[in-house]
Amino acid sequence: MKRYSQYSVEVSDFSDVPFWKKASFMDLVYVSYGIFIVILVIGSYIVGAFDLLPYDPHEINLELLMAPPQSSGHFLGTDFMGRDILSRLIIGIQAYFLPGLLAIAIAIILGTCFGVLAGYWGSGFDTIITYINNLLNSFPRLVLILLMVAAFKPDIYYIMVIVGITNVPVVASLIKGKIQFLKQKYFIEAATALGLKNRVIIFKHILWHNCRSILIIQATLGMAEAILMETSLSYLGFGVQEPTPSWGNMVQAGANYLMQGKFWPSTAPALAILFTIMGFHLLGDGLNNMLERRRNK
Amino acid sequence: MAKTILEVENLKKYYIQPGGIFTPFKGAKRIIPAVDDVSFYIKENETMGLVGETGCGKTTIGRTLLKLTPVTAGRIIFDEKDITQLTPHEFLPFRRQVQMIFQDLDAALNPKMRIRSILKEALTVHHRLSDAEINREIGELLEKVNLKKSKLSNFPGELSGGEKRRVGIARALAVGARFLVADEPTSALDVSIQAQVVNLLKDLQKNLGLSYLFISHDLRIVELISHKVAVMYLGQIVEMGMAGRIAHEPRHPYTSILWSSLVEKKSRETTKVSTDSKKGTWGVFDFERPHTGCRFAPRCPVYEAKGKPSICNEPSKAPQLQDIGDAHKVRCHFPL
Amino acid sequence: MIKGPVLTIENLRTYFYSKSKQAFIRSVDGVNLEIDKGKTLGIVGESGSGKSITAMSVMGLISAPPGVIIGKIRLSTESIQKNLLQGLKDYVRINMSTGRIMEIYKDNVGWQKNIDRIMYKIRGREISMIFQNPKISMNPFITIGSQITESIMLNTTIKNRSKAKERALYWLEQVKIDSPRLRYNNNPHGLSGGMCQRAMIAMALSSEPSLLIADEPTTGLDATIQSKIVNLLAELKSTVGVTTMLISHDINVIRELSDQVAVMYGGTVLEHGPAKDVLSAGYEYKHPYTAALLASIPNEQHIREKGYLQAIKGDVLDTINIPGGCRFHDRCEMITNKIKERCENHEPDLKDISANHKVRCWLYYDS
Secondary structure, X not given: OEEEEOOOOOOOOHHHOOHHHHOOHHHHHHHHHHHHHHHHHHHHHHHHHXXXXXXXXXXXXXXOOOOOOOEOOEOOOEOOOOOEHHHXXXXXXXXXHHHHHHHHHHHHHHHHHHHHHHHHHXXXXXXXXXXXXXXXXXXXXXXXXXXXXHHOOOOHHHHHHHHHHHHHHHHHHHHHHHXXXXXXXXXXXXXXXXXXXHHHHXXXXXXXXXXXHHHHHHHHHHHHHHHHHHHHHHHHOOOOOOOOOOHXXXXXXXXXXXXXXXXXXXXXXXXXXXXXXXXXXXXXXXXXXXXXXXXXX | OOOEEEEEEEEEEEEEEOOHHHHHHHXXXXXXXXXXXXXXXXXXXOEEEEEOOOOOOHHHHHHHHOOOOOOOEEEEEEOOXXXXXXXXXXXXXXXXXXXXEOOOOOOOOOOOOOHHHHHHHHHHOOOOOOHHHHHHHHHHHHHHHOOOHHHHHOOHXXXXXXXXXXXXXXXXXXXXXXXXXXXOOOOOOOHHHHHHHHHHHHHHHHHHOOEEEEEOOOHHHHHHHOOEEEEEEOOEEEEEEEHHHHHHOOOOHHHXXXXXXXXXXXXXXXXXXXXXXXXXXXXXXXXXXXXXXXXOHHHOHHHHHOOOOHHHOOHHHOOOOEEOXXXXXXXXXXXX | OOOXXXXXXXXXXXXXXXXXXXXXXXXXXXXXEEEXXXXXXXXXXXXXXXXXXXXXXXXXXXXXXXXEEEEEEEEEOOOOEEEOOOOHHHHEEEEEEOOEEEEEEEOHHHXXXXXXXXXXOOEOOOEEEEOOOHHHHOOOOOXXXXXXXXXXXXXXXXXXXXXXXXXXXXXXXXXXXXXXXXXXXXXXXXXOHHHHHHHHHHHHHHOOOOEEEEEOOOOOOOHHHHHHHHHHHHHHHHHOOXXXXXXXXXXXXXXXXXXXXXXXXXXXXXXEEEHHHHOOOOOOOOOHHHHHHHHOOOOHHHHHHOOOOOOOOOOOOOOOOOOOOOOOOOOOOOOOHHHHHHHHHOOOOOEEEEOOEEEOOHHHOOO
């Protein structure tokens, strides 16, 4: 038996109901969790900037190698060089966040440009973008990144540029599809008839009013993807290089000791990756549901 | 004597349909004459009705008047200026004067914008206004189109059909339009609301001196609201004249059939032409390959009755619009 | 031989749930209808008046959760006599407070299974339907001929394919499709709109149903084609004589084709009676809504004088917040001081004015 219930009062004007009241409970939970993760990330920068870390993450303590959690003042224990895992965990997110933002910015800005070109101005651009999309799809992304690393140096920013570029066709095709859908509804034509400039139509009517939810979701997903990509590269040894802490190289370094029963050096960053990626995914998902449903009826 | 506001001369709009990837094998591309050699003029404070079946090119004419689609040939003279030659930038001042009411109720309205910002945008597109002026203007607009003020904070999806239509009209007026192309403004509305919108359009014409090109397939409404009527068939105007004469003394067989097919009239009207459904190939016409000579001949009862005279089939002797007095024009070799 | 009406609808209520508005849309809210054998019942109403939802409820096509249907739909034909909503109550629990439905608990799966069990031999066989848009309603990849043949083999006693094909050609001829043998092999998109509607009618009639539901059969067609379809339906009515429920917003079509008329507004029937009485401008006893609706159609006089139309003030009823009292009282122009209080607070019942003419209006209550 499924339950459906209605407002007890007569609702005459639905636009007055704030959107978080119309959103479902689960969406609210998702979004709050996502925002919590974002706050944690920002918190990491504050903690780093004001030197509030429990230990220096780079300080090597050869007397306390692989100390288990909750022992000798280290909340999450120490790693194979005696460095405090908690401090490294807190600083570790910083290896991703700014590079991730770069990847997102590249994907969103270039993707939007191409999407608008293809969707708004027609079939020629559309064909070209489809070809580029096919080209990039046929080329494994990891291979592309490894080539890049081999050609230049294993820098996280170089990697993130590639991640951003490979995401461009995804965003472009989404925006293109949305514009083609909107064009069927004639209001773009009506705006032209009104005398609005193309610039206004594209930025205000199309991107701001109708595509912002797509872009927000792509941004949150892009961040999650950047983290995953760095992790897998670190595991191969091409990601952020020691001694700079990143969750990826922490997992990689800790994994060697898993067989000895020393689980904490790799488990803590792995869990951090899991919850952070989940946070960004849920944030995008929840925002999508809330934004779309708010305006639908 | 009222001034002529819009004059269309020999307007042509051909759509070219590429034949797909096998074009080289099939030969030429197909050319679809959506609008073929159409001429008419509209005076100030006048309504011209444009009727015809689906796909006869009525909407295309409306779209070319607003430069939403380029024309193939011909001239559109608005306020003594040929607008077909203007660049988009030069055309901007005309955008203020010519507006369109779209057939689709949701058409003019961005679904994610509130009604207030839709109207505000229309007001500020050609003028710079202060907030107080905008509020005053919006209030005036709402009064003109008879819309409640409480609807301003709604999204288009929350309005009923009649209200959406009113917002669409208000938006056209906000720019300061003098000439409205109304593309099937009542077709998506209920009967009771349809009457409201028709009355509103008539009121606006009386108070603001608007001119309309009223495109519709509802013959009764066209007859009611228009001063003159043009009947289109396969991209051509086949008959044009004062509304009453077109409806009651049609001279072209097609017009006669069109008006006699009103369901309401069917039982009592005695038309000059028999419309036996078994005769002719009703409802089957090929837009891509119009009949040579007179385009209506394959469906024409007169053609049939006269024993298929060869003049109707002669490609070189396609009938021309000829004046038969009182600004009544007919494109037929044998007007009724 | 059976007696009484073929279809009786008693107090039918169909509600939908709007998730974004957290409210129930009362699309059909207490409809009573009867269709006699061989007669045509026309249902007139504006959009949102619930006329199509009534038809879909009869066909058992309401599935969007929780499309709750309460009431009785009795179908009594020679082969089947049953309530089409039998047992659906078991799958729904409704909580009311102060006369309003506040909560609905529904077992969607069981509900759907039950509907399918009831409608299994009825859909297509006993009741068939003509839809508004024939091109969408027919399979675009199968020729119209084989679609009709399939329908005949499935729903009638003819099981032999060649015989069924002959029967299909007979029906194509009945609906005046020229050169039926050629058209038999056409796909729906190869036909014009009018032709396609004819094919659709042929398909609906080919299963020889006891009840035909025609949902806006002429809407969206050109005026010339429209009149042809109306002529065809009128002719089929006299030759085939199938019991029909005709739904349209076009009063002229309804007037032309129906024997009985029901005028719907806001999910309920305001007037039910013989077509010639209800839809004639001169008839005295009618609902103010019907009168206003008839007046708002441009007639000869309006057109001659280029005058204004008589519009009904206000807007079509919002079926979420149905006002208390008569549903039409906001827009009604015939409320007198005497009945004003009742109009605003109490909903009238359908009252018999003369034999089989019922009106739901306080004007016709004496005291």
